[in-house]
Amino acid sequence: MWARILSLIVKELLALMRDPRGRMVLIAPPLIQLFVFTFAATLEVRNVDIAVVNLDQGRWGRELVARIEAAPTFDEVIMLSSVGEITEVIDRRRALAAIHIPQDFSRNIEAGRTADAQIVLDGRRANAAQILFGYVNRIVAGVGATARPAPALAEGVVRHWFNPNLVYRWFMVPALVAIITMLTAIVVTTLSVARERELGTFDQLLVSPLNQSEIMLGKVAPGFLIGAAQGTLFIALAVFAFGVPLLGSLPLLYLAMVFFLAAVLGVGLFISSISATQQQAIIGAFAFIAPAIMLSGFGAPVENMPEWLQAFTMINPLRHFLVIVHGVFLKDMPALEILRNIAPLVVIAGVTLPAAAWMFRARTQ
Amino acid sequence: MTGPRQLGWLGRIAALARKEAKQIRRDPSSAVIVLFLPLFLLFLFGYGISLDAASVRLGLVLEERGPEARGLAEAYLNAPDFDARLYSSRREAERALQANELRGFIVIPPDFSERLNARASWPAQIHVVTDGSQPNTAEIVANYSQGVLSVWSVQLARDRGFAAAPAISIEPRFWFNEDLRTRYNLVPGSIALVMTIIGTLLTALVVAREWERGTLEAVFATPVSAIELLASKLFPYFLLALATMAACVLAAIFLFGVPFRGSFLAILALTAAFLTPALGQGLLISSAAKNQFVASQLALFSGFLPAMLLSGFMFEIDSMPAPIRAITTLIPARYFVTGLQTVFLAGDVWEVLAPAILKMLALGAVLSFLAWRVTPKRIA
Numbered sequence A: 001m002w003a004r005i006l007s008l009i010v011k012e013l014l015a016l017m018r019d020p021r022g023r024m025v026l027i028a029p030p031l032i033q034l035f036v037f038t039f040a041a042t043l044e045v046r047n048v049d050i051a052v053v054n055l056d057q058g059r060w061g062r063e064l065v066a067r068i069e070a071a072p073t074f075d076e077v078i079m080l081s082s083v084g085e086i087t088e089v090i091d092r093r094r095a096l097a098a099i100h101i102p103q104d105f106s107r108n109i110e111a112g113r114t115a116d117a118q119i120v121l122d123g124r125r126a127n128a129a130q131i132l133f134g135y136v137n138r139i140v141a142g143v144g145a146t147a148r149p150a151p152a153l154a155e156g157v158v159r160h161w162f163n164p165n166l167v168y169r170w171f172m173v174p175a176l177v178a179i180i181t182m183l184t185a186i187v188v189t190t191l192s193v194a195r196e197r198e199l200g201t202f203d204q205l206l207v208s209p210l211n212q213s214e215i216m217l218g219k220v221a222p223g224f225l226i227g228a229a230q231g232t233l234f235i236a237l238a239v240f241a242f243g244v245p246l247l248g249s250l251p252l253l254y255l256a257m258v259f260f261l262a263a264v265l266g267v268g269l270f271i272s273s274i275s276a277t278q279q280q281a282i283i284g285a286f287a288f289i290a291p292a293i294m295l296s297g298f299g300a301p302v303e304n305m306p307e308w309l310q311a312f313t314m315i316n317p318l319r320h321f322l323v324i325v326h327g328v329f330l331k332d333m334p335a336l337e338i339l340r341n342i343a344p345l346v347v348i349a350g351v352t353l354p355a356a357a358w359m360f361r362a363r364t365q
Numbered sequence B: 001m002t003g004p005r006q007l008g009w010l011g012r013i014a015a016l017a018r019k020e021a022k023q024i025r026r027d028p029s030s031a032v033i034v035l036f037l038p039l040f041l042l043f044l045f046g047y048g049i050s051l052d053a054a055s056v057r058l059g060l061v062l063e064e065r066g067p068e069a070r071g072l073a074e075a076y077l078n079a080p081d082f083d084a085r086l087y088s089s090r091r092e093a094e095r096a097l098q099a100n101e102l103r104g105f106i107v108i109p110p111d112f113s114e115r116l117n118a119r120a121s122w123p124a125q126i127h128v129v130t131d132g133s134q135p136n137t138a139e140i141v142a143n144y145s146q147g148v149l150s151v152w153s154v155q156l157a158r159d160r161g162f163a164a165a166p167a168i169s170i171e172p173r174f175w176f177n178e179d180l181r182t183r184y185n186l187v188p189g190s191i192a193l194v195m196t197i198i199g200t201l202l203t204a205l206v207v208a209r210e211w212e213r214g215t216l217e218a219v220f221a222t223p224v225s226a227i228e229l230l231a232s233k234l235f236p237y238f239l240l241a242l243a244t245m246a247a248c249v250l251a252a253i254f255l256f257g258v259p260f261r262g263s264f265l266a267i268l269a270l271t272a273a274f275l276t277p278a279l280g281q282g283l284l285i286s287s288a289a290k291n292q293f294v295a296s297q298l299a300l301f302s303g304f305l306p307a308m309l310l311s312g313f314m315f316e317i318d319s320m321p322a323p324i325r326a327i328t329t330l331i332p333a334r335y336f337v338t339g340l341q342t343v344f345l346a347g348d349v350w351e352v353l354a355p356a357i358l359k360m361l362a363l364g365a366v367l368s369f370l371a372w373r374v375t376p377k378r379i380a
Helices: A002-017 A020-040 A059-070 A085-091 A105-110 A123-147 A168-199 A202-206 A212-240 A250-274 A278-294 A307-315 A317-331 A335-364 B004-026 B029-048 B067-078 B090-098 B112-116 B135-159 B182-213 B215-220 B226-255 B264-289 B292-309 B322-328 B332-346 B350-374
Strands: A048-054 A074-080 A097-101 A115-122 A154-161 B056-062 B082-087 B104-108 B124-131 B168-175
Touching (some): A002 A020, A002 A212, A020 A168, A020 B292, A048 A059, A048 A123, A059 A074, A059 A123, A074 A085, A085 A097, A085 A115, A105 A115, A115 A123, A123 B182, A168 A212, A168 A250, A168 A278, A168 A317, A212 A250, A250 A278, A250 A317, A250 A335, A278 B029, A307 A317, A317 A335, B004 B226, B029 B182, B029 B226, B056 B135, B067 B135, B090 B104, B090 B124, B104 B135, B112 B124, B124 B135, B182 B215, B182 B226, B182 B264, B182 B292, B182 B332, B226 B350, B264 B292, B264 B332, B264 B350, B332 B350
Parallel strands (some): A048 A074, A048 A097, A115 B168, A154 B124, B056 B082, B056 B104
Antiparallel strands (some): A097 A115, B104 B124
């Protein structure tokens, strides 16, 4: 029996790898993506343009402008001569923000009053605008402290654990390891049954000495093997090429990966079994992939979602696996905690695999 | 009745487009793709992606319980941005941080009140520890904690009579999105993502299927030229994608309450311009791949993921390193995201929309040309 399954697995792998284009797409694009996306994803705001209207003749207006010009965040500081020009600069996206320093700015500071400045930010880029406002606020506070030094009663000393300099890459690379592994595994599996059905070769498999469970195993194995191989390559790259610290237990990471892949492959085989054509299968895979990525905590934290949606994310294997990947890489998460996050993966796999098997049987009878 | 023969190339295209439309109608999965899937995705994205940190889970450790320490703790417990809870020791909070139960914790050390009450030892310190494995949230935790602390300490200074008015206050005004709801930006961005799936992936699969099944050989036996073949394939999908877009825009306005300050004409122009490169890319992929597995992988990696990560939808393009900024200029979704955010939130600012439309059309021309070059007229 094992020899039969093995030969089926070899056949499935050959079907994927025989075509040089097929070999290529399993290796090159994921690697390119890993590098491009890792460097693309940054939360700092840099190289943005800012506009300034300085109507103040005094010293403090000049001081503020000088400090903004000296800040490394900005690419170009566009000097405007009137408040009316702000609309055009913001509307046309020539600057992310415009600062307005009013006429009485220095006079108010020197008279011991609070001087008011305004900043207009482009709400179309709300996230960057918010971060930029934080930077400008710090510059303004610096000018304020020079103008009127005031003792601070209390301060907070901030320490970022697990990633002291908040290197975004340390977050991004482990997340991409999980996501790209999932993408490959699911596409390989989803297409496996659908392709044979579309080409009409599935019937040949059914009349072979293989029984249904054996065929199913043969259909799931390539996605598992290729996914695990890609995952291994990416883990090695994360550590050796990107310098992401791997503090926790590698065996536990692999244990989690086995159940993660099992859960994902169950979904893949299920979709594959209900699809009559490859097109349906791929669209089905997308209907799983896109929400799985979006609702995993990768793009936006799960805590920010409404509660009913947070509950829904519990069935998303990627959500649990991301916690484990980040936990093992960066946080040296204790074994018990990792196991607690593996448990939902076991449950999900325990549902998707039998469901896929049932659907596979039902559709091949 | 005039047959395709009399009408020449236009008739041939129309006939093929009719055949394609029939094929789409016969396969019910396309109805699902065009209506159900985009709305399902938009629904999930609209609710699922929010960068407005509503309630960050924060731990609070009081190593002393003087009135000042308790007052500050109260300020954290009442802060709307935090879902704060007390931990009895630093050790316990550390474990919770490692176990992903907290995004950060604050320690008020034993000497806090003492230092606060002796001017010589100002500033009294508290410790803010964040979970750096989530850098975005860590930054938010650090900023919000400092904010709560500074509001509290300014108030305390005022109560004790040694506060001077601050020298400068700067008041932010977020145009187009006054309350800073990230959903307003993210929903138009999600539409671009959904349309990339529909435009590029679907086209890539459809044509790759023909190659795989060998049905193109039958077509090559007819007077149809390669360019006519491509045009007839694209047209029904172009219309389908427009229908999808209409559904997405309606959902954005009525379901998610995104303000719509531009015109439908501008949206239509943007969408039509975006579909040119999106469909062209799909065609190019399918003609180059000739099988659905390869085509789907390529569409995923060259269409969907860049539209998500390189379009400015999630990460600010200006802040990326120069070589990657150069790559983003080739991503049609980048211009579509900018255009949609402008039409929805700012209105018809043609100074932004026109360049976006032109760039998309130019990319479309290049991609279509490449697709035409790659598609052989005859079987070799």
